[in-house]
Amino acid sequence: MRETLGGSGVAGATWALVVAAGSGERLGIDRPKAFAVLGGRPLLAESLDRLDRCPWVDAIVVAAPVGWEEPAILLSEELATTKVVSCVSGGATRADSVRAAFVEVSDEALVVLVHDAARPLVDDGVIERVLEPLSRGFDGAVPTLPVDDTLKRVEDGRVAETVPRERLVRAQTPQAFLAPVLRHALEGDVSGATDCASLVERAGLRVAVVEGDPRLLKVTTPADLALVEALARSS
Ligand code: CTP
Ligand code: MG
Secondary structure (H helix, E strand, O other), X not given: OEEEOOOOOOOOOEEEEEEOOOOOOOOOOOOOHHHOEEOOEEHHHHXXXXXXXXXXXXXXXXXXXXXXXXXXXXXXXHOOOOOEEEEEEOOOOHHHHHHHXXXXXXXXXXXXXXXXXXXXXXXXXXXXXXXXXXXXXXOEEEEEEEOOOOEEEEEOOEEEEEEOOOOOEEEOOOEEEEHHHHHHHHHOOOOOOOOHHHHHHHOOOOEEEEEOOHHHOOOOOHHHHHHHHHHHHOO
């Protein structure tokens, strides 16, 4: 299913794909995670609203859970977004959902941002940081945070080794890519990919690392939802 919304109809240089098609199994509620209630409205509303107001984003495509395309469109209308141009049905995996949304991206797009709806507190600062390396010859950019805990590799229920953490980071979204780079990466084998940067890395291309944001935590469990709700209130 694919719905084209009114929107402004303007297809600019920078497109944002919001992947919201996951089932939210670990959250364990009666609806997909994108429609969990955060501050009195669906979780998806937060990132849609914030991306729509971002001056560097020209057009937005939403990948909605199958059967939830209509509520996603209604939500976009209620929010009076001006940049949401299309809402597509997501796929079986995150990468499949990105692929489905990418189909809607104009051939004229220069840059594509991919963002998890499960990270509602996206802001202009991190968007600016991931866009910047693309003008310095990078193919993509990822926001990251350091790893604070000691890391162990486990085999058969026991510790096999302690992994040095100095060169490890946690990757977040939004991730930014030159549009042709992401198009090409999505044409290949996407199995097992939990983010888009890994697809671009696999192709041997250059992905920059920029500072992430602790407020961009991903809602996975009910405790995360409560935490994000508290963070949203404190802003
Ligand atoms: N996602 C998607 N399509 C899928 C799977 C995931 O668009 N088939 C999106 C989710 O909606 C989310 C992001 O990818 O915004 C990160 O995925 P995750 O946090 O794992 O969300 P879910 O897959 O919904 O959660 P769970 O793994 O607990 O089922
Ligand atoms: Mg998942």
